[in-house]
Amino acid sequence: MLSERIRLHSLHDRVVSADEAAALIEDGMIIGMSGFTRAGEAKAVPLALAERAKRQPMKITLMTGASLGNDLDKTFAEAHLLSRRLPFQSDPAMRKAINAGEVMFIDQHLSETVEMLRSNQLGPIDYAIVEAIAITEDGGIVPTTSVGNSATFAILAKQVIVEINVNQTLALEGVHDVYIPTRRPHREPIPVLKPDDRHGTPYIPIPPEKIAAIVLTGKKDSSSNILPPDAETQAIAGHLIRFFEGEVAKGRLGYNLQPLQAGIGTIANAVLHGFIDSPFKDLTMYSEVLQDSTFQLLDAGKMLFASGASMTLSKEMEARVLPAFATYRDRLVLRPQEISNHPEVIRRLGIIAINTALEVDLYGNVNSTHVNATHMMNGIGGSGDFARNAYLSIFVTKSVAKAGAISSIVPFVTHVDHCEHDVDLIVTEQGLADLRGLAPRERAQAIIDHCTHPDYRPALQAYFDEAKARGGHTPHVLERAFAWHLAYRDRGTMKAAF
Amino acid sequence: MLSERIRLHSLHDRVVSADEAAALIEDGMIIGMSGFTRAGEAKAVPLALAERAKRQPMKITLMTGASLGNDLDKTFAEAHLLSRRLPFQSDPAMRKAINAGEVMFIDQHLSETVEMLRSNQLGPIDYAIVEAIAITEDGGIVPTTSVGNSATFAILAKQVIVEINVNQTLALEGVHDVYIPTRRPHREPIPVLKPDDRHGTPYIPIPPEKIAAIVLTGKKDSSSNILPPDAETQAIAGHLIRFFEGEVAKGRLGYNLQPLQAGIGTIANAVLHGFIDSPFKDLTMYSEVLQDSTFQLLDAGKMLFASGASMTLSKEMEARVLPAFATYRDRLVLRPQEISNHPEVIRRLGIIAINTALEVDLYGNVNSTHVNATHMMNGIGGSGDFARNAYLSIFVTKSVAKAGAISSIVPFVTHVDHCEHDVDLIVTEQGLADLRGLAPRERAQAIIDHCTHPDYRPALQAYFDEAKARGGHTPHVLERAFAWHLAYRDRGTMKAAF
Structure with a gap:
């Protein structure tokens, strides 16, 4: 041995x-x-x-x-x-x-x-x-x-x-x-x-x-801890599938799209899972982490090949994939992360990058890392390598968290990991805002209309209207930019701000 | 004809x-x-x-x-x-x-x-x-x-x-x-x-x-409108020259450094100008705009070759360069901006990127575009192409503006174009903060100590100390994050905030 x-x-x-x-x-x-x-x-x-x-x-x-x-x-x-x-x-x-x-x-x-x-x-x-x-x-x-x-x-x-x-x-x-x-x-x-x-x-x-x-x-890897798709993540996947159908109809993409990257986690995994029942085919991945959804797409005959830096599987998927690994090996490659995330390759291949936001602001700036401005969650990971250099940079999030006490769409994010210049699409279970070619005031209206939860939409519209009246390329009411975050901190719900 | x-x-x-x-x-x-x-x-x-x-x-x-x-x-x-x-x-x-x-x-x-x-x-x-x-x-x-x-x-x-x-x-x-x-x-x-x-x-x-x-x-190009080096821009150049000497001493760089990029404008031009009286030689540029300093370095025998997407010269420099252009042509190339700014080439060549910040925060996030959160100045330009993918990403700014009424180093920038992950060095006339390999709390102390104007240093230290007492990876006093900006807006000087 x-x-x-x-x-x-x-x-x-x-x-x-x-x-x-x-x-x-x-x-x-x-x-x-x-x-x-x-x-x-x-x-x-x-x-x-x-x-x-x-x-x-x-x-x-x-x-x-x-x-x-x-x-x-x-x-x-x-x-x-x-x-x-x-x-x-x-x-x-x-x-x-x-x-x-x-x-x-x-x-x-x-x-x-x-x-x-x-x-x-x-x-x-x-x-x-x-x-x-x-x-x-x-x-x-x-x-x-x-x-x-x-x-x-x-x-x-x-x-x-x-x-x-x-x-x-x-x-x-x-x-x-x-x-x-x-x-x-x-x-x-x-x-x-x-x-x-x-x-x-x-x-x-x-x-x-x-x-x-x-x-x-002889110790095993830990199993992935992602949650199965739910109604909201399925809605996010649905919005994206319809968006891609529209891009095909406009002649911008073929049914094989362009190589996909998906950040780790429940929402991105659910989005990829959504491709199983879709008209897309002959897909490829050029990503960091290969999750359950990658193997489901390979098994379903939807995906031809997947490149990553690691494989992180659920217990059930691992029990299926590892014993039969010889049948998958020719359709997979694991690379150093500087190659899986290399700006050169990402720009060359024209990656479609799908990453998760913690919070998004009115103009599409994304916080991926910090809770209420100060407290680190996990880290930026590879999302910045992909978002800056991708063909299409997509951020997904549920529109609210903590049973509605937090809106993921806020007037001003408390930490910026991805600036407006790097964010093409925002998708929540409410809908999809296509920000390509839009100026900040247009981006804001699209995000309010399509992505914001109805409980927060009127308040965000009111903030934006007041800000616009003050003028500027990226209008804000600076003294109230963080009012929602402060309300959550001090009174347990962002709704206390309005 | x-x-x-x-x-x-x-x-x-x-x-x-x-x-x-x-x-x-x-x-x-x-x-x-x-x-x-x-x-x-x-x-x-x-x-x-x-x-x-x-x-x-x-x-x-x-x-x-x-x-x-x-x-x-x-x-x-x-x-x-x-x-x-x-x-x-x-x-x-x-x-x-x-x-x-x-x-x-x-x-x-x-x-x-x-x-x-x-x-x-x-x-x-x-x-x-x-x-x-x-x-x-x-x-x-x-x-x-x-x-x-x-x-x-x-x-x-x-x-x-x-x-x-x-x-x-x-x-x-x-x-x-x-x-x-x-x-x-x-x-x-x-x-x-x-x-x-x-x-x-x-x-x-x-x-x-x-x-x-x-x-x-038959109309001519407009001449560049950059200002000549002054005592503060010369101090910035001096800090950077000493930094590069240190990098050579540590064996990280040779005296020819790596290809240089410099953003358009007075400060970046002055920094490049500073290389004329320095021990560096056989320099090259891989940049967007070739300014006066490029030609001064070529004339001084300090620079071997410069690649750009355009040439923007002062009236005097144009009068010297254009009639003699045949003698420069083999040492220059003008490329499409997608090639001069291509992430692939920037990462491959290991560019040293020098760009100008409008304001910088405690943790090294950079605002390149917006005045007081809302009003557009010029735009991000190529700074993001370079900062994200460079070998070394340097931002330069004078520590104060408007005769001291504005500090360029603030608790929280009102717009983020370059997140902390993309900023390696901050340089003002006060000094240089080398942020490589530092965590946010360490970055903050380096920026306070080395870059902040003495008129604002105690107040920024006090903000940081109070923030640290509250905890977090990136400590902040969120309700006062924009107090300096609001003081400038309402009372004409950031100093009114403390």
Whole structure:
């Protein structure tokens, strides 16, 4: 068994316990760890390290691809292990530590972290810890369910710890395509001209002598925690399907559309799910995370190919997909996140980008990250890589939250992650506002008319009318711009503002 | 003379007066016109059209590359000629019409307009009006001092009006490189791997039968209106030069740095000017607008090559450069703005992007466009194309404006064009805040300490301290976030807020 998983026999003596591997890590070190959207994170060594930190306080900087499964960020927060965390997380306990100012969180566009590492603007990484299904005869690391930032972490790190997950299927081998951009000033075009192009290696190439330790694990990825489609997410999907039908009718798109990107989460997954019963066909994806809906579309014969940086599946979908992975492998590729999210490829392919907004303002500025101006939720993730450079940038949200106490459409967003220039369409269960080619005053009226919940529509119209009377390209009543947020904070409902 | 300028003889009979050409344009049409940062705009036909609109009211949609010279936007505003204007302008009278809601202004990233036209999300263009030095034997249009969006406007328009500027030097011929991306889904990499790469034609290729009219003009470009360096802009340049020296010392950059981009305007021009007396050498530019400083760096032997979409020079610099243009031509290229600003090329080359902020907040969010939340200044221009995808994204501003009544560093910007994720360095005459790898609370302290004017520093520190006590990843005192702006509006100085 060991020879199947560690094919370079000279590495067999590097196998150690998780505790022994964790002991290599010293206070103050910078660690780059595999893991992207709860998929393919290292599991044994980080837990051992957190245990150690509980006994003997220490702090590290942790970089990952994106969020981690198995409650790792929770465990880190409880052990007070992290001084710095980047570029994304989605755990309530870690969020609490970040918002308390205990953990310095650097919320980055997901394509940028390794660019900054490579040019020594961040780092250097002391250890990379990467989950793998196997190590090849040449010492190459074959990742599991995500590539994320793992390849560049391993390539740039002084030393590498590999966690071989013996319970993860070897059928994953061949799905990865590790292409690393050439160095400036001799950087060549990223050779992805179609979602299914492959120009890298199916493993992470590193000199085997950099592998300091190998740990055997068997823990599974956490299942995705997205909710099934409901009436509102189905309504959002319906509005978008009708919009795309209109674009086909106008001759702007064919029935195969253009490559799709969908952010992680319940709403984006539901939107993609909506394509199953639609006239669209021969779809492709060029996205970050491949969720249940990707496999449903592949199974339904609606989708030809999907490119991502990770796979995050529900328990049921994982039970169906992983045992039969050989039948999916030729229709999938997992890439480094700097390639899945690369501005060059996104602009070239003409991606249709569908991401989730926390709140949207009158003019289509989008807050993706902060609750009531100040408190971090998860992070911007890849939404900025896609929204800025996409063919079509779509943001979806339910029109209200907290049983109607919060309107997702507000006069002024309390944090801007996506400025008006980057937002083409806003879709709620109420309807769809097509903002392309519109000036701010026109955008506002479209958003009020089509996206806002009826409970908030008259008040938003009144705000806009008063603002217009004061003038300006982007009219506002500045002294009341945040009145709705303050009403929610102080009186428990935005409705108290009007 | 005519044969030298209109080399396809069959086109000679298309020469008409400006009034006759303007008469082709009908009420409600969409017009794409040459012109980028006061360089190379059509001059005779738009004036004739404005005259006609004064006699006989009409409205058109006008798209350009960027801003226009010769007070054209002022003339259009006074003639009430425009219903819609995109993607950029910088004229006080046009600004007034925009802020009054008379002209619908669509403020776009400059790389995106032609992408939207090509995919029929905007348009179609009825007439393109393009200034040229000549028409080739095949009917190709040789632009003057800008390429901007002219090529795609001419290629996509139903018909084209060419203005031959007989006073513009023919020595410009050969400086242009018109490369148009291939169509999706077969789009190939943009073949620019170095600032001096050329893969296009030195003219805009269109079928000669599309040329509906040719007008001869002799009017000059407007001179640039930037101010010479002063003590504060020199201080900003000094901080940046020392920063770059530090980056070289750390081994992150060589003395040739990486290709430079500088936004239009006094401060960015002064920063580039600062490189003349510096240890840096063999510099290159990959920018939008080539200003005086570019030519000063070429003359000083500091810069090897500059790529742009236009040249906007002072009267003195123009008098020096244009007569001797043959000696500069091999060190320059003018490209379509979708190529000069292309995310693919910006990321590939690793651009160092230097742009001007109107105001910056505590966390490094940047407002580039709006005065006091609502009133449009010029537009975002190309700053978003560069800031998002650059190797290093730098924003410069003086720390105060209006004789100290306005602080350029505020608790909360009233409009976000560049979110914190896109801003690496803030530089004022007070100093430089290096925000790379910092979390928001750390960014705030760096900006307070290094960039804020001493008159405002204690008040900003007090705001930040109170905000921190309330908690959050990005702490704020939401009810007072805009107090400084309201104080300026109501009492004439931000200082009245504290």
